Amino acid sequence: MPDLLLELFSEEIPARMQARAAADLKARVTDGLVEAGLTYAGAVAHSTPRRLALSVQGLLADSPTVREDRKGPRVDAPEKALEGFLRATGLTRDQLEIRDDKKGQVYFATLEKPGRPAAEIVAEVVEQVVRHFPWPKSMRWGAGSLRWVRPLHSILCILTDDAGAETVDLEIDGLRAGDVTAGHRFMAPSHFSVTGFDDYEAKLKRAKVILSAEERADHIWVEAHNMAFAQGLEVVEDKALLAEVAGLVEWPVVLMGDIGAAFLDLPPEVLQTSMKEHQKFFSVRNPKTGQIEKFVTVANRETADDGATILAGNHKVLAARLSDAKFFWENDLRTVREIGLEGMAAGLETVTFHSKLGSQADRIKRISTLAREIAPLVGAKPDLAAEAARVVKADLQSEMVDEFPELQGIMGRYYAEAAGHDDGVPEACEEHYKPLGPGDDVPTGPVSVTVALADKIDMLTGFWAIDEKPTGSKDPFALRRAALGVIRLMLENAVRAHLSEVFVKGYAGADADDLLAFFHDRLKVHLRDEGIRHDVIDACIGMPGNDDLVLLVKRAEALATFLETDDGENLTQGFKRANNILTDEERKDGVEYSFGPDAKLAEAAEEKALFGALDAAEARIAPALAAEDFAAAMSAMADLRQPIDAFFEAVVVNAENQILRRNRLNLLHRIREICLKVADLRRIEG
Incomplete structure (x- = not known):
């Protein structure tokens, strides 16, 4: 082989x-x-x-020889049918075989495709x-x-x-x-x-070629790490850059160089971004100060001077690049100190956010107003939240962010600190974009959380108002990501709020109900990754307060745990049996059996026991729901499993006596009513 x-x-x-x-x-x-x-x-x-x-x-x-038996027309079929079959197979009539078939005798062709x-x-x-x-x-x-x-x-x-x-x-x-x-x-x-x-x-x-990309990357990382460690420093990890550099060289030679003293006071993010984007250099950091002090570059050849000439050229080019960054940094700081961060943000009046939603400055005004409304829900001071909202996007007007767009937010924090902002405002400048994806950290500071929510909710209500919603796989404005960001911000910070009311305070004209349905779909995706089934979430979405995400998820988690037990599974089946019988009989009779059943009409012991069990469960469920103790409410509901099972085994609901029949159907209604107070079990599959 x-x-x-x-x-x-x-x-x-x-x-x-x-x-x-x-x-x-x-x-x-x-x-x-x-x-x-x-x-x-x-x-x-x-x-x-x-x-x-x-x-x-x-x-x-x-390749193996392949033989195929191909069925043709019946022996008594028209001549043209046989001729077509012969053309298709490339055989003659005498090469065909006649075999018995269900419908008589038919021609068969044995085709052989020789191996190669x-x-x-x-x-x-x-x-x-x-x-x-x-x-x-x-x-x-x-x-x-x-x-x-x-x-x-x-x-x-x-x-x-x-x-x-x-x-x-x-x-x-x-x-x-x-x-x-x-x-x-x-x-x-x-x-x-x-x-x-x-x-x-x-x-x-x-011949100085390492064939494996993984081996080249490992070699680069180990060499760089060892060089840095020997000087008490550490290489800033960047897997994407490592993979890219491993694809630039066949024989990686790792070299470490110094950053000029004139540039060491630049923010470490600026140094790291400039060196990565322009030079494909790794940053080397002093773990004690957090400052970037050196760089690692990877050459594609060994040299007689051990890379000295290569490093000299790199130093020269790097100095020119960092001189530009230093110029941008100093100019931006001068602007901030002269006119403040709000003054820098004034230039956003001429920057269009969307043709139907106005400028970036218009959007900032909306975010500031919305942040005031959201602040009490998060535990932030409204004035501080509004102040942060007015400046969080100011760095979009900075020369540094114009050169390095990926530094937006990060530079905003530096400029906010330089302008004298404090109490969480600088952090909000950096963190209000977060979370950007499922693996991104979620802000926890009250001001950051407030502005992050206001930013995303303004975007969502705005695009909903102009009917620019995601369709299929198309989501040009990343609205699914924005909704997931709101969900994570609220859940991970335990923010209690009715989203429908918040949406109304956002961009005017947004359909709050439709937007809430979109959030529920995003929540299903989020909770599915957490191991909660979609039908469990549906059963909780059907309950009051479904626009309070913290409450909704708390209920869903309790229901998911409950359904994993034997009591939960069996009670669900008993509930469905009661609901199906009741629904069918109400449809047949054209009436609703929603009047209170009379315990005096109960005949069998199991029927009487069910009345008592329902009274006991209802007495426990009501206060548990009021306290949002869903586990206790479902524990009380679980106690109904045995009485309901016993009732169905011993009692005929559709009795010949119409008085008994109506009373028992009303009893089924009470089962449904009590269970539906906890969760909509009708939506549970299986």
């Missing part, structure tokens, strides 16, 4: 495309091989800046994959028609078994496959032949 080694060697592949390209190469080649009848034992793909490589182990040497050598199939599959590879962007070069992400220089394609290596007979747009590749562009550019994957990987490493 041979092994396949494929390498596509080209000019530098953009780092952001490499991992996806390796996965696509593996999937498309292996899928093609399997479709052609070649199964395999395992496959692994790799990428470096200059090559995509695929190793497929344990291929079949040949693996090399022949590999050549076809690889050519199709290369010609139709799904690069996000591709190019043509020279006079050929082939498109690739960058000019493709060579193709290595061999099959290796115990007898040795065989080059696959493959040519694509003038590139003939061989068993040859090249090493590092600068340190080992010579070509060499290989006999299989292990030989290929080992010779590449001797």
